[in-house]
Amino acid sequence: MAEFLDTFELHYSLISEEKGTRNGKVELREFMEYYRNVGGSIDSDEYFEMMLTNAWNLNDKTYSKGWGTQY
DSSP states (O other), X not given: OHHHHHHHHHHHHHHSSOTTOOOSSOOHHHHHHHHHXXXXXXXXXXXXXXXXXXXXXXSOTTOOSSSOSOO
16 A cells, blocks of 8 residues: 555655655645656557546446456
8 A cells, every 4th residue: 555655645745846745645636746747658648548547447436347356
């Protein structure tokens, strides 16, 4: 869990003027800034939307795809 939080918080603290503001929560500004930078390397808005939809399972609220309990 800490590594997941660091993905957003560490990135944000490195590029912002708010050094050392890590609080153990992914705040909207951290999330937006992280994906703003990720989006810069994606060729099209459609692909970026598909990537986020699939990564966060936004189409299927049952979480059976990708992160399901099937082994």
